[in-house]
Each structure stands twice: as structure tokens, then as C-alpha cells.
Amino acid sequence: MTLLIIGIVLFLGVHLVRVVAPDFRRSMIASLGETGWRAGYSIASIGTLVLLIYGFGQARQVTGMLYYPPVWMAHITVALMLIAMICLVASLLPAGHIATKTKHPMVLSVKIWALAHLLANGETSSVLLFAAFLAWGVIMRISLKRRERRGEITLRSFVSAKYDLYAVIIGAVVWALIIWRVHEWLIGVAPLPMLAS
Numbered sequence: 069m070t071l072l073i074i075g076i077v078l079f080l081g082v083h084l085v086r087v088v089a090p091d092f093r094r095s096m097i098a099s100l101g102e103t104g105w106r107a108g109y110s111i112a113s114i115g116t117l118v119l120l121i122y123g124f125g126q127a128r129q130v131t132g133m134l135y136y137p138p139v140w141m142a143h144i145t146v147a148l149m150l151i152a153m154i155c156l157v158a159s160l161l162p163a164g165h166i167a168t169k170t171k172h173p174m175v176l177s178v179k180i181w182a183l184a185h186l187l188a189n190g191e192t193s194s195v196l197l198f199a200a201f202l203a204w205g206v207i208m209r210i211s212l213k214r215r216e217r218r219g220e221i222t223l224r225s226f227v228s229a230k231y232d233l234y235a236v237i238i239g240a241v242v243w244a245l246i247i248w249r250v251h252e253w254l255i256g257v258a259p260l261p262m263l264a265s
Contacts, residue, residue: 071123079116087211127193135190148184154239163224164232179205
């Protein structure tokens with residue numbers, strides 16, 4: 069459990085540097101240059117993600133249950149994950165209606181993903197992990213809104229509705245693959261009991 073907590077703090081801490089330590093970020097960019105900072109940031113992100121995944125895997129073996137969600141909650145989680153995947157894909161494509169209406173579709177996808185998994189997982193380790201990511205998403209959304217008001221960031225302009233179609237199709241395909249087998253292969257748990265092999 070200790071490794072999981074350390075992994076969460078480090079991983080989310082890295083992704084909150086702009087919010088909690090903007091002066092440190094600016095000083096590092098001044099010292100390392102934009103390229104050097106991005107390289108260091110990427111290495112830190114990957115390293116802390118590996119630690120987080122390892123810590124979560126270890127914690128799942130020893131932590132108990134905080135609560136026992138009803139079985140039907142899994143169906144709500146699966147439905148929410150379709151929305152999360154569409155938002156995620158929309159964040160990676162030129163802006164369509166989904167991107168412009170949600171403003172920050174990637175952050176929204178993380179929040180939906182975390183909330184969806186909180187509904188279906190009662191393990192102490194899972195609750196800790198997903199609650200932390202949900203909190204991160206809320207903090208990021210608030211920070212982005214404030215930065216937008218200060219004129220530090222500009223929201224993406226609408227390009228074409230065809231990218232909404234692409235987001236829905238690609239998101240649905242990725243979602244279907246995850247439900248079909250990928251989630252079980254990676255996590256060891258089938259999203260729906262009837263799909264367990």
C-alpha cells in the first residue's frame with residue numbers, strides 16, 4: 069500500500085507542477101530549455117507511472133474491501149467508459165463539437181474514467197487510486213478555467229463535425245476492444261462478469 073501511495077503522490081504531483089509550483093516550472097524551463105524540460109517531464113511521467121502501476125498491483129494483493137458495489141454497477145461503469153473513450157479520442161483529434169463543448173475533453177475523460185471505476189470497485193487500493201485521479205481531474209479543471217480567464221490559454225476553435233464522427237467511431241472501437249479482452253489481459257479482471265474467460 070505504501071508504494072501505491074508514493075506512486076500516486078509522485079505521478080499526480082508531476083502532473084500538477086504547473087498548478088502547485090508554477091515558479092519552479094518556469095525556473096526549470098529557463099535552466100533546461102523547453103526541450104530539456106519536456107524530456108525530463110516525460111521521463112518523470114513514465115517512471116512514476118511504472119511505480120504507480122507496480123504499487124497498485126502489489127496493493128491489490130493485500131488490501132481488503134471498503135464496500136461491496138452491487139453487480140449491476142458494472143454495467144453503468146461500462147456505459148460511462150464509452151463516453152470516456154470518445155472524449156479521450158476527441159482530445160487527440162482536431163476540434164469538433166465534442167472538443168469545443170467539453171473544452172477540455174482529456175481531463176473530462178479522466179474524471180469519467182475515475183468516477184466510473186469508483187462505482188464498480190470497492191477495494192481499498194482501487195478506491196484510493198480512482199479517488200485520487202478524480203480529485204486530480206477536478207483540480208485540473210478548476211486550474212484550466214482560471215488560466216483561461218487570465219488569458220494564459222486559448223480554447224481550441226471548431227474545425228469540423230467530421231472529427232466528432234471519428235471520435236465516436238474510434239472511441240467505440242477502443243471501448244469494445246477493452247471490454248472484449250484488453251482490460252482482462254492488462255488488469256486481470258473482466259469488466260463484465262459474463263465476459264470472464
